[in-house]
Amino acid sequence: MSSFPLRIFTPEGPIVDGEVETIVVTAYNGSLGVLAGHAPMISAVVIGPGKVVQSGATQWYVFGEGTLEVRGPDVVLLVDFAEKADNYDAAKAQSVEASVSE
Amino acid sequence: MPSIKDYNRKISSLKNTSKITKTMKMVSASKLRKAQESQRQAKDFAHEVNQLIHRIGGQVDSDMHPLLATSDEVKKVLVVMFTSDKGLCGGFNNNLIRHAEKMLEEHQDDSIAYEFAFIGRRGYNHFQKRVKVWKFFEDIPSAAPDSKAASRVAKKLEKAFLNEGFNRVIMLCNEFISPLAQVPEIRSLLPLDTSDLPEEALEATSPDADILAEPEMGKLLSFLVPRLVTFKVFYALLENTAGEHGARMTAMDNATTNAMNLIEENTLLRNRARQAAITTELIEIISGAEAL
Numbered sequence: 355m356s357s358f359p360l361r362i363f364t365p366e367g368p369i370v371d372g373e374v375e376t377i378v379v380t381a382y383n384g385s386l387g388v389l390a391g392h393a394p395m396i397s398a399v400v401i402g403p404g405k406v407v408q409s410g411a412t413q414w415y416v417f418g419e420g421t422l423e424v425r426g427p428d429v430v431l432l433v434d435f436a437e438k439a440d441n442y443d444a445a446k447a448q449s450v451e452a453s454v455s456e
Numbered sequence: 457m458p459s460i461k462d463y464n465r466k467i468s469s470l471k472n473t474s475k476i477t478k479t480m481k482m483v484s485a486s487k488l489r490k491a492q493e494s495q496r497q498a499k500d501f502a503h504e505v506n507q508l509i510h511r512i513g514g515q516v517d518s519d520m521h522p523l524l525a526t527s528d529e530v531k532k533v534l535v536v537m538f539t540s541d542k543g544l545c546g547g548f549n550n551n552l553i554r555h556a557e558k559m560l561e562e563h564q565d566d567s568i569a570y571e572f573a574f575i576g577r578r579g580y581n582h583f584q585k586r587v588k589v590w591k592f593f594e595d596i597p598s599a600a601p602d603s604k605a606a607s608r609v610a611k612k613l614e615k616a617f618l619n620e621g622f623n624r625v626i627m628l629c630n631e632f633i634s635p636l637a638q639v640p641e642i643r644s645l646l647p648l649d650t651s652d653l654p655e656e657a658l659e660a661t662s663p664d665a666d667i668l669a670e671p672e673m674g675k676l677l678s679f680l681v682p683r684l685v686t687f688k689v690f691y692a693l694l695e696n697t698a699g700e701h702g703a704r705m706t707a708m709d710n711a712t713t714n715a716m717n718l719i720e721e722n723t724l725l726r727n728r729a730r731q732a733a734i735t736t737e738l739i740e741i742i743s744g745a746e747a748l
Contacts, residue, residue, distance in 0.1 A: 363500070363501050363504050364501060364603050365497070365498040365501045365502075365603040365606065365686065365687055365690040365691075366494060366497060366498070366602060366603045367494070367497030367498075367500070367501075368497075368500075381670065382670055382671055383670070393668060394667045394668065395667065395668035395669070395670070396508075396512065396667065396668070396669050396670070396673075396676055397668075397669070397670040398670065398671060398675075398676055398679045418603075418604065418607050419607070419679075419682070419683070420683060421508065421676065421679065421680060421683075423508060425511075430504070430508075432501070432504055432505055432508060432683065434603055434604070434606070434607035434610075434683065434686050435602065435603045435604035435607055437604065452604065452608075
């Protein structure tokens, strides 16, 4: 599967900086996945589960609010925080917790 | 007069104390390094956000986002105070508390209502009965903050500013100058200062027309502005952490030096006491021999 360079920035520093195959985030109006060769796009990201597939391995995250930008081949995700989770259900639960504690 | 045994006890307890303070100093030194590294990375984040605002071609005016809107009359001010949870860090917290008290005294006669939010137990413990407490962020660890906590605090503050009638939100924290020096400082948080935002968008960065935006560009821009609030809160949290560890490092270094001096002093006294005991014994023997 073809890959693209992804950078995930949080105030705590870059979480991911390298070639990945897929990124999925919870966008402004639903789940949004990006593969290599996506058209240029900027989207708002809300608190919710997301995942990154890097060399075949899937890592689930909870992403905070921010933006996802596809610029040429580069994809940049700017979020308030990114927390690792074991699987989708855990990520979902963590994000519910994160939005409730507000 | 204390006996040799008393001195020995005192010296060994002093040695233990100096071991503890020395270790605490080293721990703080490594935590300080970590906090400073985090500060640098947080700055990178703010830089990225600013660049993105720039790229979107946005020129941010103060009427674009409610978080940027200044009000002519300031009636209610929310003060967010950053202190540490734990003590043993010299005048770090006390200086800030004194600074806050001075500020309150100066503004006593104004018709401004001050309410306080606290991060860090020290400030809260001092002020909880003295000022109107808006909220104490109990679950934010002052020693190692994460950006999730910062985002939570930022959201609360934004809400206070937008819905609860606060005209200004200011942060009271120690500016980290060096591990030896932290200076209490008042920083404005909300309304967000437009000088924190990128200068006018350059002509060249106007966005491509065919770029997908979701939601539309204008709304997207307003989505980016709160990121800067999160950044500022996080940065203040980190500065507080760096300051705490820096202050503790200095305080513990002084404590170690003092303990060493005391050990030296007490060793001298102990030796003197030992010599006195020997001399007394000798005199006793000699005078005993003479009597025979």
